[in-house]
Amino acid sequence: MALDGGNSMTNACPVTVRRDDQDPQLAVIVTEGYINNLVGEQVGQAAMALLDEGRRKLVINLEKSTVINSIGISILIEVLEKTQELQGALAFCHLTRTIAKTFQIMGLAQYAQLLDTEDEALRAMRS
């Protein structure tokens, strides 16, 4: 009758990173499932590693994440602040209506771009 709302306990890889071949400053972080403290920390580590290697334009694709708790949001804010500190840019794409509203309330939408698709986010970052 009912469906599982996210990943199982054993999901091994909820965060993947794609480095852009054309733009050495650009990378995409793709999340999967519930962004809580576990997945949030992995997103944070992936973002910090990319910033450390000189990538300053990050896209976080939330297509496969429909639920995010306040700890996950807090970590995304840390990523945003670090990106800003390094004069970089951060964009999110494929947000559910609920997550978009959450980002508005928490002020993330003020400093990061929220776009419908990854293609749009990549275009915005390249321009």
Add this chain to the structure above:
Amino acid sequence: MSVTPERTVQAGTDELERLLEGVAGLSEVASGLAAPASFKVSLRTILQLLHETFGLAQSALFQYQAESDRLTMAASLGVQRAPSLLVPTAEALAFWSATGIRREAAIGGDGLRSQRALASFFQANETARLPGHCWVPLAVNGGFHGLLMLGEKQGGVPLLPVDLELLLVIARQLAWALHHHAMKFQLDLKILELSRLQEISLALHASLNRDHIVRDLVPQAAELIKARRGALYELDGEDLVVAAAFEHADLLGKREPLAGHWLEHALRGAEPVRYASPDIPPALGARSALAVAISVRGYVAGLLCLMDKEQGMGLTSFNTADAELLSALAVQAAASMENARLYEMATVDGLTRLYLRRHFEQRLAEEARRSQRYGTPLSLMMLDIDHFKRFNDTYGHATGDDVLRLVAQVIRRNIREDLDLPARYGGEEMLVLMPETDPEGAFRLAERVRQAVETASLPGPGGVPLSVTVSVGVATIPTHAQVEQALLETADAALYESKRAGRNRVTLAPVPRSL
């Protein structure tokens, strides 16, 4: 060169002026800290002024983020490759919160390393590259908000007592600014929580689909209460069955006897129950749980159980506030599930779980109006089970009911959930209304259903598989009809054509010449 009293006075005056200028500048910056947009900029500026005023070589300011329980680098000067974040241990947090901004608390060098409360902090963090001459905990109002780390003055000169006194004044301003910033963040989180609660309530009350309510409730509750996973159990006879699971897919569909179940107490009680690890089955891998019965007027519709409350980067126990929040959510969920149950009873056929004819006709009229208003196609498939009377006559009515259930199940599995409308029209005749579907799309869907019925296996009495087939007629507004009654008649005529042509086939209505 000899030092005259005049020179000594002049030197003292210069030093005083330097410090006063520093205080004046820092005071201005402190007032700027109140503006959230420039908060981080102001923190960096204040470090810059500290450097200029005291001639510092290195400094770093870490901000404590209560939600993630981490110290994140807010600003640093003169520090090469400083870590972006530090993990405060419980002992260190307690120590810094208790000491506050006092001269005795502003320790550095060997004093830091010998402080027992900070031993675990040094173990957990790489601090070798951080300034260690003087650490000032930024704690006010009983809360710890950050850590100011200072190096020696340029040339390796230690901070003077007068420098330290002034630094503590500035540290208090910094701490209050961080405190206000944290309060603003907590306020935003509270607004978010209330907003989510309102959204969840609206969604629960707006939905008349029990399956959707059950499916969405667990992730919503887990997100709101910061649980790592959860499940919704339903009572089926004397068993508890997992009807929905979040981050615990292995639990879905699991059936266990209620008697002696670890959640039995929560199911039978009116209040939420908090569990600790000894009471939770080890197979669940949870350290804490919070469960509440979902009941209306004494009827228990289910039980919502959340597991592993998150705090910072780790786990903690569910508290009273969590229990109250879950209880409020359960009350709303119970009312919504009851509404959905009553709605279902009034609109759904008990045997086939397809919509009743009366409900179908209402929806058909609505969809026909919508189709005419927006000029979108509206298709209808009408199905009849071939030789149904034979199943009843040969194997009895119980087998006839099994055949009806099988065909209905195949229909539900193959149509578009939440878009197409399946109904039992009477006897062995069934319908599917397909909004925004043209004749070709409707024909493909009908053919898929026909094939799925033909290949579905239904064991008859004695285990002999029964061969079940359906004949189908398909018609579309505006291609074959203009109004709903004509649509029904045209689909019926197409169904008759399928029967006439040998059954087990789909017929698309011919386009009438008059249209």
